[in-house]
Amino acid sequence: MMNNQPYTAVVFDVFGTLIEIKNSQSxxxxxxxxxxxxxxxxxxxxxxxxxxxxxxxxxxxxxxxxxxxxxxxxxxxxxxxxxxxHIRAFDDSIPMLLELRKLGYKLAVCSNAATPYGERAQHLLPPLDAYAWSFKVGANKPDPLIYQHFLNQLKCQPNEVLFIGDTQLADVDGPKKLGMSAQIIHRKNGESLFDVLQLLLKK
Structure with missing residues (x-):
């Protein structure tokens, strides 16, 4: 569950969270x-x-x-x-990013991705405040370097950030170690971003 901290930024994992690839050929x-x-x-x-x-x-x-x-x-x-x-945004991804932007939150993505996948995903998403792509940072989640990269761009303290992703180690354990709040999303179980963020949106 989320606490009552005043978050100023929401950071998302990309693949499996905001973006999916149908029948990836790997x-x-x-x-x-x-x-x-x-x-x-x-x-x-x-x-x-x-x-x-x-x-x-x-x-x-x-x-x-x-x-x-x-x-x-x-x-x-x-x-x-x-x-x-076959890369596409989940139906709720762009509307949710636009809604959070309207509510005044800073937005970022943090993703372990190979170059062409990250570049394509960034093109599909609306402009954000910060990007921490592994191929640009030279580090992968859960290395603290990649999280620090977007914290620096956002000019946020870790306790002001809520991190959303679909992988326990990379998207929950890693951010929490640095003092962020983090929430898992279970897309495979039909969970939506609204399900995960509804408490935040009601504040």
Whole structure:
């Protein structure tokens, strides 16, 4: 439950919270599968590395020390185009952002995302006060650096911020460690942003 603190800002996770991708083709998974076939052992931080590097497929592959064959590159680019075409905002996302803006809240997004996904999502959403994309910050949630990035832009103290997201570690535990309030949204159970934010909206 939310407390009675006077929040001045609401910060959202993006994918699974504001934005969805229908039937994602996961191009980066194709690359990681190919790298494994070449004998490269998967590392626990591979996904975090992909989302914190601002570059294309070739750049990422060279970072891992490989050059992608043209057939795989074409397959990955086709998968990416499919995903970008099927990225959409949840029906309540833009209306809720506009409503919060009207009520005077500062708004931001904080997301672990690979470059093309983040850029497409930002294009779909209305202009916000702050952006903390992992590929721009060079850090992923729950690293405190990424949260501090939007706090600096918003000029807010952590206790003035309510964070909304769909992942416990990244969107609740991480923000709370820094002193923010945080609330999970269960989109898969049909929960809406209004369900999560109704107490805030009634203040």
């Amino acid at each position: 191009p980066y998974k194709k690359m990681m599968k190919w790298l494994k076939q070449q004998g490269r052992k998967p590392q626990p931080n591979d996904a975090a590395m992909i989302m914190s590097l601002d570059g294309n497929f070739e750049t990422l592959a060279s970072y891992f020390g490989y050059q992608l064959p043209s057939t795989l590159l074409e397959e990955m680019n086709n998968a990416l185009q499919h995903d970008l075409k």
